[in-house]
Amino acid sequence: MPLFSRKKSEDAPARPAWEPLPPPPPVREDGLRSLEDHRDYLLSCVNELPAFGQQLLDAVDLAICEEVISPVSLPGFDNSAMDGYAVRAQDVASASVENPVLLPVVGEVPAGRPAPHRLSPGTAMKIMTGAPIPRGADAIVAYEGTDRGATDVEVYESSEVGRHIRRTGEDVAAGHRVFRPGDQLRPRAIGLLAAIGKDKVLVRPRPRVVVVATGSELVQPGQPLPSEFQIFDSNSYLLAAAARAAGAQVFRVGMVSDDPQEVRDLIIDQLVRADLVLTSGGVSQGDYDVVKAAMPELGATEFVQVAMQPGKPQGFGLIGHDRIPMIMLPGNPVSAFVSFEAFARPVIRKLMGVTPYVRPAAKARATHAMSSTTSRRRLARGIVTHDDDGNRLVSLAGGYGSHLIGDLARANALVVLPEDTDLVAAGDQVEVWLLDEGL
Numbered sequence: 001m002p003l004f005s006r007k008k009s010e011d012a013p014a015r016p017a018w019e020p021l022p023p024p025p026p027v028r029e030d031g032l033r034s035l036e037d038h039r040d041y042l043l044s045c046v047n048e049l050p051a052f053g054q055q056l057l058d059a060v061d062l063a064i065c066e067e068v069i070s071p072v073s074l075p076g077f078d079n080s081a082m083d084g085y086a087v088r089a090q091d092v093a094s095a096s097v098e099n100p101v102l103l104p105v106v107g108e109v110p111a112g113r114p115a116p117h118r119l120s121p122g123t124a125m126k127i128m129t130g131a132p133i134p135r136g137a138d139a140i141v142a143y144e145g146t147d148r149g150a151t152d153v154e155v156y157e158s159s160e161v162g163r164h165i166r167r168t169g170e171d172v173a174a175g176h177r178v179f180r181p182g183d184q185l186r187p188r189a190i191g192l193l194a195a196i197g198k199d200k201v202l203v204r205p206r207p208r209v210v211v212v213a214t215g216s217e218l219v220q221p222g223q224p225l226p227s228e229f230q231i232f233d234s235n236s237y238l239l240a241a242a243a244r245a246a247g248a249q250v251f252r253v254g255m256v257s258d259d260p261q262e263v264r265d266l267i268i269d270q271l272v273r274a275d276l277v278l279t280s281g282g283v284s285q286g287d288y289d290v291v292k293a294a295m296p297e298l299g300a301t302e303f304v305q306v307a308m309q310p311g312k313p314q315g316f317g318l319i320g321h322d323r324i325p326m327i328m329l330p331g332n333p334v335s336a337f338v339s340f341e342a343f344a345r346p347v348i349r350k351l352m353g354v355t356p357y358v359r360p361a362a363k364a365r366a367t368h369a370m371s372s373t374t375s376r377r378r379l380a381r382g383i384v385t386h387d388d389d390g391n392r393l394v395s396l397a398g399g400y401g402s403h404l405i406g407d408l409a410r411a412n413a414l415v416v417l418p419e420d421t422d423l424v425a426a427g428d429q430v431e432v433w434l435l436d437e438g439l
């Protein structure tokens, strides 16, 4: 016993009283929270990132936050769809290969310039694709229907009023709304914005997502494994790649050991550049479950068990004074990925303002029996194919274990096996989350 001992409260550094998390949804009688309740709770705890003006090419795939009314018509003026001659349809009505019509060529209109003068009856004017139709002309004859003459042209085919003429506003009318807030700017949309003369748009930025893997057993890929009992860190790559595919700007920090102070120091350093922090590992019941041990000191946190397999242990927090959202995923690689799909991807999409936040569910016919787990939703790894009629079929990509990253890599879907069902029979329809496009 020391003679003098200081009071405990003086020893321990004062722990800031973090503003608590919003009230979480209640757990079920078995102590688990449903997948939907947990996902909706996380979504309710994050806000869309503020919008800012971006150059067009930096806005690809982002959600626009303004209504865009086209200030111009597209096309902006009647113009030619072909290189050829502007004529009056009635002047070439009788033209054929046997009986060509001969017209004097009275001028030329390149793209970007007006016609030199009005087209008089009985004459032709050379015209290039995109050039404005001269007043007096009402049809185009393409070069291929003529002898391409420079001073006079022999026309071998008839035309009709409007042939090869692209009309003002037939694509987009001036004053028409071309985008509304929330639309995601795919490359085609970027093309339209440029076509109506916009060089900047108001969009929500890509969320900056910091990815950290925890675990003293982890070794950086590319380095030698110091012992046969260590493993390469796959989760930080898996999660970074998935976050990038979801639209985030990713900072893969890599690995940190199971030392709580090291984890805290690293997270504090990273908060400054994060809109979201994703970690893997250290959220279960183990003696070294470092994330669970370290993070409550840095913010308001919650560790909960979700009624899903894999992905049961989950952590969430609003960290630091800026309350940066942090999703603490379980360490088993398949658990980390499935949890990313269920929770982190919707959150990233909400930060970006891109809807729907959740992947739309699809259906597929099971090609063989699949077993669920009692009271937990099973998200099995599946391979979706199509039958001859184009209907979706799904079979399992290997086993149910949450360490089977080889099977995960072969899968293109997650098969949702309900908690109230023990067995899905061959031929039954099941819900699938399609992970790749075009399935």
Ligand SMILES: Nc1nc2c(c(=O)[nH]1)N[C@H]1C(S)=C(S)[C@@H](COP(=O)(O)OP(=O)(O)OC[C@H]3O[C@@H](n4cnc5c(N)ncnc54)[C@H](O)[C@@H]3O)O[C@H]1N2
Pocket: 213, 214, 215, 217, 218, 231, 232, 233, 234, 235, 236, 280, 281, 282, 283, 284, 285, 286, 289, 310, 311, 312, 313, 329, 330, 331, 332, 333, 335, 402
């Ligand atoms: N007594 C109990 N033990 C466990 C429970 C439980 O309820 N009671 N839950 C199990 C479930 S379910 C899961 S999921 C895991 C989650 O554990 P942690 O989040 O604490 O993860 P770790 O223990 O750190 O790692 C689990 C597993 O994954 C491997 N791992 C971790 N990080 C990586 C990485 N970056 N790259 C590749 N592999 C990684 C790690 O080596 C472990 O094998 O807990 C169960 N236990």
Ligand code: MOO
Pocket: 308, 309, 310, 311, 312, 313, 330, 332, 335, 402
């Ligand atoms: O729930 Mo854990 O994620 O099964 O492996």
